Amino acid sequence: VGNATRYAQGRVKVVCSFDAETCRVDVEDDGPGIPEEDWESVFTPFARLDDSRTRASGGYGLGLSIVRRILYWHGGQAFLGRSDMGGAKFSLVWPRKQSQTNKP
Numbered sequence: 514v515g516n517a518t519r520y521a522q523g524r525v526k527v528v529c530s531f532d533a534e535t536c537r538v539d540v541e542d543d544g545p546g547i548p549e550e551d552w553e554s555v556f557t558p559f560a561r562l563d564d565s566r567t568r569a570s571g572g573y574g575l576g577l578s579i580v581r582r583i584l585y586w587h588g589g590q591a592f593l594g595r596s597d598m599g600g601a602k603f604s605l606v607w608p609r610k611q612s613q614t615n616k617p
């Protein structure tokens with residue numbers, strides 16, 4: 514949500530949903546979005562796409578790698594797509610019932 518707020522032009526949408534098996538959180542914005550060739554690399558530690566904006570715009574490129582790891586620990590996934598609002602759409606999906614093998 515912090516990333517979305519930083520890159521949005523004016524709108525951020527957060528949607529939480531669940532069904533019998535799965536919980537899901539989607540965070541999207543109306544900013545510039547992320548090119549598809551970077552959809553995996555933004556989840557690697559210290560990866561930042563826009564070095565020119567670096568120190569002014571906050572972090573060290575760790576947030577998304579931590580998010581992905583936490584989702585992994587919960588037997589879920591964090592992934593990236595395109596928002597209908599024009600920007601990036603981050604989705605977190607994880608099972609409501611934890612399987613023992615996924616515990617750290």
Ligand SMILES: Nc1ncnc2c1ncn2[C@@H]1O[C@H](COP(=O)(O)OP(=O)(O)O)[C@@H](O)[C@H]1O
Nearest residue numbers: 516517520555561562572573574575576577601
């Ligand atoms: N909503 C977004 N819109 C555009 N680019 C984004 C968005 N969220 C993340 N990014 C890109 O992914 C990079 C990594 O994000 P993150 O791991 O949270 O690190 P940080 O916020 O410290 O830069 C950001 O530096 C930025 O280049």
Ligand SMILES: [Mg+2]
Nearest residue numbers: 516572576577
């Ligand atoms: Mg961040």
